[in-house]
Amino acid sequence: AQLHTLALAAGLEYFGTATDNIELSDAALVTALSNLTEFGQITPGNSQKWDSIEPSPNTFSFEKGDAITALGAKNSQLLRCHTLVWFQQLPVWVQNGTWTNATLTAALKNHITTTMTHYKGQCYAWDVVNEALESDGSFRESVFFKTMGESYIKIAFDTAAATDPDVKLYYNDFSIENPGPKATGALNIVKSLKASGTKIDGVGLQAHFIVGSTPSKAVQIKNLESFTALGVEVAYTELDIRMTLPSTAALDAQQTTDYENTVAACVQVTNCIGVTVWDFSDKYSWVPSTFPGTGSALPFDENLVRKSAYFGIVAGL
Ligand code: XIL
Numbered sequence: 209a210q211l212h213t214l215a216l217a218a219g220l221e222y223f224g225t226a227t228d229n230i231e232l233s234d235a236a237l238v239t240a241l242s243n244l245t246e247f248g249q250i251t252p253g254n255s256q257k258w259d260s261i262e263p264s265p266n267t268f269s270f271e272k273g274d275a276i277t278a279l280g281a282k283n284s285q286l287l288r289c290h291t292l293v294w295f296q297q298l299p300v301w302v303q304n305g306t307w308t309n310a311t312l313t314a315a316l317k318n319h320i321t322t323t324m325t326h327y328k329g330q331c332y333a334w335d336v337v338n339e340a341l342e343s344d345g346s347f348r349e350s351v352f353f354k355t356m357g358e359s360y361i362k363i364a365f366d367t368a369a370a371t372d373p374d375v376k377l378y379y380n381d382f383s384i385e386n387p388g389p390k391a392t393g394a395l396n397i398v399k400s401l402k403a404s405g406t407k408i409d410g411v412g413l414q415a416h417f418i419v420g421s422t423p424s425k426a427v428q429i430k431n432l433e434s435f436t437a438l439g440v441e442v443a444y445t446e447l448d449i450r451m452t453l454p455s456t457a458a459l460d461a462q463q464t465t466d467y468e469n470t471v472a473a474c475v476q477v478t479n480c481i482g483v484t485v486w487d488f489s490d491k492y493s494w495v496p497s498t499f500p501g502t503g504s505a506l507p508f509d510e511n512l513v514r515k516s517a518y519f520g521i522v523a524g525l
Contacts, residue, residue: 209245210243210245210246211223211245211518211521211522211525212224212244212245212246212247212248212249213245214522214525215248215483215525216248217525218475218525219475220474220475220480220482220525221248221286221481221482222248222249222286222481222483222484223246223247223248223249223483223484223525224247224249224250224285224286224288224482224483224484224485225241225484225485225486226250226251226252226253226446226484226485227241227250227253227276227279227487227492228253228254228276228492229252229255229272229275229276230492231492232275232276234491236512237491237492237512240488240489240508241279241283241488242279242282242283244283244284244285246488247285247488248285248286249287249288249332249482250276250280250283250285250286250287250288251288251289251290251446251484252273252276252277252289252290253290253486253487254272254297255272255273255275255276256273256276256291256323256327257290257291257294257296257297258293258294258297258299258302258319259297259299260297261319261323262299262319262322262323263299264299264301265301266318266322268322268323268326270326273327277327277330277331280330281330286332287330287331287332288331288332288333288335288445288484289327289330289331289332289334289375290335290445291334291336291337291338291380292319292320292323292324292334292335292336292337292364292368293316293319293320293337293352293364294337294338294339295339295340295348295351295352296339302315302351305351307351309355309356309357312351312352312355312356312360313356313363316352316360316363316364316367317363320336320364320367321370321371324368324371324372324375328375329374331375332375332376333376333377333409333410333443334368334372334375334376334378335380335445336364336365336368336377336378336379336408337360337361337365337380338380338381339380339381339382340353340361341384341390341393341394341397342390342393343389343390344389344390345393345396346393361379361397361401362400362404362406365377365401369406369407376409376441377407377408378408378409378410378411378443379397379408379411379412380411380445380446381412381413381414382413382414382415382416382446383414384413384414385413385415385423385428385431385444386423386427386428386431387427387430387434391431394411395434395435395438398411398435398438398440399438402438402439409440410441410442410443410481411435411440411441411442411443412443412444412445412446413442413443413444413445414444414445414446414447414486415444415445415446415447415470416447416448416450417448417449417450417466417470418449418450418451418502419450419451419459419463419466420451420459422449422466422470424469425470425473425476428470429473429476432474432480433477436477440479441479441480441481442474442479442480442481443474443482443483443484444470444474444480444482445484446486447467447483447484447485448486448487448493448505448506449463449470449505449517450495450499450502450503450504450505451463451502451504452501453501453502453503455504459504460515460516460517461516463504463516463517463520464519464520464523465520467507467517467520467521467524468520468521468523468524469524471483471520471521471524471525475524475525483521485506486506487506488507489506489509489510489512490503490504490505490506490509491509491510491511491512493505493506507520
């Protein structure tokens with residue numbers, strides 16, 4: 209059996225993948241992506257980010273996002289919508305605007321309300337706030353934090369909940385996959401939102417891992433359970449496991465184990481509900497351009513052939 213089929217049998221809600229608009233003109237890729245036994249969920253890699261959706265004030269551009277959501281609808285795939293409030297891939301008018309608390313609050317609310325209204329009924333989950341934390345667990349000095357303080361997170365979630373009460377609302381971040389100051393910071397975001405009566409349904413752990421330094425299964429389970437103990441669900445939302453190139457048999461074997469352990473950790477935690485890889489073919493991975501000298505991070509190679517890593521995922525499901 210294949211990944212989404214196995215995930216369902218293991219009690220997850222989906223196994224999924226990110227994709228991006230450029231990939232839609234690659235017929236072989238689209239065929240592989242559209243295989244519902246393999247991928248029951250998709251995430252747009254870029255086309256629902258603020259710079260794509262609202263490039264100038266109150267001018268919205270949904271075409272690229274819609275191309276991905278239409279494919280998901282055609283394939284009967286769940287959609288993780290990504291992302292409403294993030295410090296990166298912001299248009300210049302937001303990043304470099306002259307803001308007051310009141311004007312940025314209004315712009316943030318308008319962005320969330322308009323975007324979520326457009327996609328209402330199409331998204332299974334929204335990543336409402338992405339990457340609000342520094343590695344020491346303190347808040348990142350984004351334009352939102354600098355202008356609005358910590359309250360921008362609550363305002364974002366409250367606006368999202370008011371716009372679409374039926375979609376799951378997630379906080380999403382990286383390097384929160386093992387216990388430590390940053391995971392504690394994310395736990396504190398959940399606690400403080402819940403304490404103030406704000407709806408938050410889940411925490412997305414991105415899981416951009418490195419071969420050989422992926423946290424062990426036991427550590428991942430303990431960490432996932434620290435979140436679910438607060439009454440939220442969790443998911444691995446952007447899984448990839450990169451290696452220093454060139455790949456070797458030893459690196460491939462370690463990567464296979466790392467994939468197995470990560471997926472198995474999610475399966476073993478009640479309320480870890482799904483796993484998404486950050487694209488599935490090395491042909492379209494963000495890794496080589498972002499972390500030069502590394503790559504081969506995904507379960508399918510550039511020719512869409514299943515790698516050893518794929519069978520690590522199979523073993524973990
Ligand atoms: C990445 C995309 O994959 C790239 O194509 C883009 O150039 C930069 O963003 N964390 C996230 C994702 O939440 O949105 C990022 O996606 C990867 C890191």
